[in-house]
Amino acid sequence: MNTTIRRISVGIVAAASVLGLAACGVSKAPAAGGGEAAELSDEPVSLRVMWWGGDARHERTQKVFDLFEEKHPNITIEPEFSDWNGYWEKLATATAGGNSADVMQMDQLYLASYADRGSLVDLGQYDQLKTDGLEPSVLDMGRWEDALYAMPISTTSTAAIVNMDVIDQVGVPLPDTSTWTWDEFGEWAAEVTEASGGAVYGTAQLGNEYQLQLVARQMEDALFEDGKIAIEPETLAAYFQLGLDWITSGATPSASYMAEQASLPIDQSDFAVGKSATVFTSSTLITAYAAASGAHLELVPIPTLDGDKTKYDYFKPGMYWSVSSKSEHPAEAALLIDFLVNDPEAGKIIGTERGIPANSDVIDALEADLTAEEKKTVAFAESRTSKLGEAPAIVPNGASDIQTILLRYQQEVNFERQTPIDAANALIAEIESSITAAG
Known part of the structure; x- marks a missing residue:
């Protein structure tokens, strides 16, 4: 396991003594299509x-x-x-x-x-x-x-979009993005901020359910399973802690600054205006960001725990x-x-x-x-094919607000109003209650 996330997870287990919910493998249903014949009408x-x-x-x-x-x-x-x-x-x-x-x-x-x-x-x-x-x-x-x-x-994959113009201007070269780890990424992002004198931040934070799924899968965990929330509290807490560490190191802006920027459209975001070197997002958004920034942008894989050796990735419809x-x-x-x-x-x-x-x-x-950007998106997807695992369980009934809830607790951690493990346990309990109510 990556040093940062191993340290976070071990510390959380020792402090909280909480047993997580075990994540199971995804069972794949037989392929659909070509089912029983249903006649088409000749009438209007x-x-x-x-x-x-x-x-x-x-x-x-x-x-x-x-x-x-x-x-x-x-x-x-x-x-x-x-x-x-x-x-x-x-x-x-x-x-x-x-x-x-x-x-x-x-x-x-x-x-x-x-x-x-x-x-x-x-x-x-x-x-x-x-x-x-x-x-x-x-x-x-x-x-x-x-x-x-x-x-x-359609499909999309999560990538780190990198502004190569900004990196050239700051003078902090990228690590090997084909094998970089979360530790390497965090150190590099903090160096970008420092080298720019704070004019450019190294990265924006992780911030959605898809990205959480990917981090969980890197830790051999799953967000949902069998219609229930299945992620271990320690996994979710490690995800929260990662973002908090980036604030502390200067890799990302302060919690208050990010909260102010959260509702801005793409063309006004820090990444689009050249104030952030990387952003984690859908690979297909490279087109919108390129149009907004006019910069040379590239798609690279998100960091991993093991140098991108395991099949944790998946394409999301x-x-x-x-x-x-x-x-x-x-x-x-x-x-x-x-x-x-x-x-x-x-x-x-x-x-x-x-x-x-x-x-x-x-x-x-x-x-x-x-277009050139669309070709990059297709090429990036093709490059990830060998890393695809089985499909994760989709968001169950009662958990449709997972994105809003995730961001709320992430902000609580960023402002240090809750510890990562407390926020993790609270989020899991809230989703469990919502799923139960929907059932």
């Missing part, structure tokens, strides 16, 4: 389709719908869209009233909650939807209790398509999803706006049209 069919996003997404999605309707003249698409926050309120209201759209865009944070309440259909029943173009561990993240309730649209259990036309809905995810012609229209396509054949079809 209308499908309501609901998604979140901005204007660029709406325009591209509508063009794909136009193409689909040309190929299937009896099917008419009725689009409904909104921004992220408005979307989930609208979807919850429609679901409660039994009036959900036939096809809906879904997120991993909410998938289990909608599947668990019987609001979605098992897509594995419909042979109109093919799944063999997706990497099995990616497809598995669309499952809940062995049924495929969501078809991954950027989003999914699901079908409502109230739909009167689930076979046609499955056919539409197949077109959206698997058709190369549709893929060229959608491009990478929803992320790197989950279907490898669609990526191949897009290759000639990819």
Whole structure:
């Protein structure tokens, strides 16, 4: 185990004498798709389709719908869209009233909650939807209790995005990023801050559920398992302690400064304006950061405990398509999803706006049209393939607020209002209570 995290974990065990919850291996369900035949109607069919996003997404999605309707003249698409926050309120209201759209865009944070309440259909029943173009561990993240309730649209991987211009200006060269450890990274990030006289910080903090999952998997642990929170308190405390150590060393700004910056858009973030040398985030965001900064950016793997030897990594679906259990036309809905995810012609229209396509054949079809940053994202994903482990359990019903809760306790630790182990135990208890209440 890496020195920093070993030291933190051993100290926490000695001080707290707490036994963690043992994390189990992920069991993989058989592949879905190619299920029982369901006949398509020859009569006119209308499908309501609901998604979140901005204007660029709406325009591209509508063009794909136009193409689909040309190929299937009896099917008419009725689009409904909104921004992220408005979307989930609208979807919850429609679901409660039994009036959900036939096809809906879904997120991993909410998938289990909608599947668990019987609001979605098992897509594995419909042979109109093919799944063999997706990497099995990616497809598995669309499952809940062995049924495929969501078809991954796109994938993302977590990376450290590095501003090479800033590093050149500061004069602190990168360590070997193919094998760097958390200790090496923390020391380097603190050196960047010191060498710049505080004008540039070495890094931003880790900060989301995906990144916590990766750190936990490096420690042979898991965030969720069998519909419950499964992470050991010591693992979670080590994650919190890592960020606190970076504040102490100067690798990151102070807790108060980071709290003030938390709600800023990408183009105003420290990394985008050249005040931070690295940021941990989705690899697909290199495009947005490059546009905002105009800098030379590169994608590198996040640090590990063992020099990147174990298969801890995984690709997370950027989003999914699901079908409502109230739909009167689930076979046609499955056919539409197949077109959206698997058709190369549709893929060229959608491009990478929803992320790197989950279907490898669609990526191949897009290759000639990819921007320089998108090519970096695809190349980075390919470089991580040998490090992919099994799919982790998705966020269970009752734990959809894990991201908000995680950031709240992380801030408590950063401000030293709670110790890492106290925050870890409190977070676990809060999530356990929420899952129990949802059940």
